[in-house]
Amino acid sequence: xxxxxIFGHKNPDTDTICSAIAYADLKSQLGYQVEAVRLGEISxxxxxALETFQVxxxxxxxxxxxxxxxxxxxxxxxxxxxxxxxxxxxxREVIDHHRIANFETAxxxxxxxxxxxxxxxIIYKIYQEKGLSIPKHIAGLMLSAIISDSLxxxxxxxxxxxxxVAKELERIAEIExxxxxxxxxxxxxxxxxxxxxxxxxxxxxxxxxxxxxVEIAQVNTVDIQEILxxxxxxxxxxxxxIKARNLDLYVLIITDILENNSTAFVIGEKTAVxxxxxNTSLTQHIASLPGVVSxxxxxxxxxxxxxxxx
Amino acid sequence: xxxxxIFGHKNPDTDTICSAIAYADLKSQLGYQVEAVRLGEISxxxxxALETFQVxxxxxxxxxxxxxxxxxxxxxxxxxxxxxxxxxxxxREVIDHHRIANFETAxxxxxxxxxxxxxxxIIYKIYQEKGLSIPKHIAGLMLSAIISDSLxxxxxxxxxxxxxVAKELERIAEIExxxxxxxxxxxxxxxxxxxxxxxxxxxxxxxxxxxxxVEIAQVNTVDIQEILxxxxxxxxxxxxxIKARNLDLYVLIITDILENNSTAFVIGEKTAVxxxxxNTSLTQHIASLPGVVSxxxxxxxxxxxxxxxx
Numbered sequence: 001x002x003x004x005x006i007f008g009h010k011n012p013d014t015d016t017i018c019s020a021i022a023y024a025d026l027k028s029q030l031g032y033q034v035e036a037v038r039l040g041e042i043s044x045x046x047x048x049a050l051e052t053f054q055v056x057x058x059x060x061x062x063x064x065x066x067x068x069x070x071x072x073x074x075x076x077x078x079x080x081x082x083x084x085x086x087x088x089x090x091x092r093e094v095i096d097h098h099r100i101a102n103f104e105t106a107x108x109x110x111x112x113x114x115x116x117x118x119x120x121x122i123i124y125k126i127y128q129e130k131g132l133s134i135p136k137h138i139a140g141l142m143l144s145a146i147i148s149d150s151l152x153x154x155x156x157x158x159x160x161x162x163x164x165v166a167k168e169l170e171r172i173a174e175i176e177x178x179x180x181x182x183x184x185x186x187x188x189x190x191x192x193x194x195x196x197x198x199x200x201x202x203x204x205x206x207x208x209x210x211x212x213x214v215e216i217a218q219v220n221t222v223d224i225q226e227i228l229x230x231x232x233x234x235x236x237x238x239x240x241x242i243k244a245r246n247l248d249l250y251v252l253i254i255t256d257i258l259e260n261n262s263t264a265f266v267i268g269e270k271t272a273v274x275x276x277x278x279n280t281s282l283t284q285h286i287a288s289l290p291g292v293v294s295x296x297x298x299x300x301x302x303x304x305x306x307x308x309x310x
Numbered sequence: 311x312x313x314x315x316i317f318g319h320k321n322p323d324t325d326t327i328c329s330a331i332a333y334a335d336l337k338s339q340l341g342y343q344v345e346a347v348r349l350g351e352i353s354x355x356x357x358x359a360l361e362t363f364q365v366x367x368x369x370x371x372x373x374x375x376x377x378x379x380x381x382x383x384x385x386x387x388x389x390x391x392x393x394x395x396x397x398x399x400x401x402r403e404v405i406d407h408h409r410i411a412n413f414e415t416a417x418x419x420x421x422x423x424x425x426x427x428x429x430x431x432i433i434y435k436i437y438q439e440k441g442l443s444i445p446k447h448i449a450g451l452m453l454s455a456i457i458s459d460s461l462x463x464x465x466x467x468x469x470x471x472x473x474x475v476a477k478e479l480e481r482i483a484e485i486e487x488x489x490x491x492x493x494x495x496x497x498x499x500x501x502x503x504x505x506x507x508x509x510x511x512x513x514x515x516x517x518x519x520x521x522x523x524v525e526i527a528q529v530n531t532v533d534i535q536e537i538l539x540x541x542x543x544x545x546x547x548x549x550x551x552i553k554a555r556n557l558d559l560y561v562l563i564i565t566d567i568l569e570n571n572s573t574a575f576v577i578g579e580k581t582a583v584x585x586x587x588x589n590t591s592l593t594q595h596i597a598s599l600p601g602v603v604s605x606x607x608x609x610x611x612x613x614x615x616x617x618x619x620x
Contacts, residue, residue: 100410108408
């Protein structure tokens, strides 16, 4: 029998990779034959976490239906963020903490979404509910996921539950979150060795908003200006992505993980919708977004709302 | 502050009413200010359950946005089965056991769906997870919901979990499921006093299948032939519903709760899709469906599949 595949979204971040690995451990403990896989390159932040806890990166897959009939989605549900042939497999479960959109099933499904900061927090609760114990290395990865999604508990997406779960995981993993977390975030924020093309795909997601296609990429840094020196090169890359994928809008969020602010670099036919959403004016495609660090909570909802009337 | 409203689907069945009441109890125990409400008439089956456990029927509402900003959906998620102004309120939680379709949020949401036979089974698990106790009368209503949705554990939708939870609820409610359940089902199956119009709305749900509008009504009986004596009158009613609501297909499932078989009465532009889905031929709009008792598991999936290629 083929394995049940478990995976997160394309352009995987630390939560997507670590939650797939953790949920695979949980399902294995329950007797299922499962495998965590990934839909894209491992980021340097995630690589730092995997190395620290000595876990192999999941296997890369391009399509799922050639090897399995059933899959479990973690950390996403929107079809366009999932494996290309998602419509050819049966989604058996979803564990997620995002909005629900572009998702539809013919049969009842196990769907567990909670408005917490991180998928790993929900998986922790399922471990508890099932009375299973969390291996030390898995706890380390789950803690890494929470640190990553919450920017060390500073993002507005971070809930009390995330903080409480992180404390428990710290104990099990025997690691200090503050020091380890900052090192991990810095490992991810070092983009000096990345090409502009690579930089744009570290954490990019496509959204369908009132039938418009919007790509929102995010990159963490300790120096926004350093990234903006590549503005020309980034613009060329973004324009070719817009053309290739027929996008209506491309938003790059450059987030300063020390200052907890962002700068947006916005290109496309629908830049006016962005300006309306954030009540701002772009200057040479640039707008500063003070206090914004969360794509999910501070970028997607106002943009979705603005696109509603277009 | 206005109450957080909790409700199930239109044309409420026993699970929808009892799960709304039970989940309101659970959320109250957690300190929320909530109220269970209903979107339609109480069926005679549900009335029997409410009377047995001496619980008042929830208040009827026509719209939600005039009194609250936030709602919790139980036992449904599809927009067209919900309150008419669902798009004007924020859906805070969904507890459901159906397919996911026509549901979309701008923000992350608490969504808990499991492929079990009854919403009340999931609510039982949440009571356990939160360490809350279930009052005797609430246990009685939850047991009624499971008996109703599973036709006394005989429907193919009924899982081992539903049976195990029902056993626990039997104990808490201090009632014997087999005898009580048959009486409750029979109370619902007595449709002699109902007009044909009433009969068609006891348990009718609209589905969107590949952009076609399909209404599937179900009625329980101990004598299918008795219902079919009203065929002419039912046909007139159905035709006027199709016209008024611009439906592509109307399927009435008449289910014999003692024999566990159904007869379908099918009208509309797309009757051929029904014939294809069930590999059958309609004779004067009628086809027998041996062994079919579950709309969710045995009617919606094959019809959805057939409509996919239209």
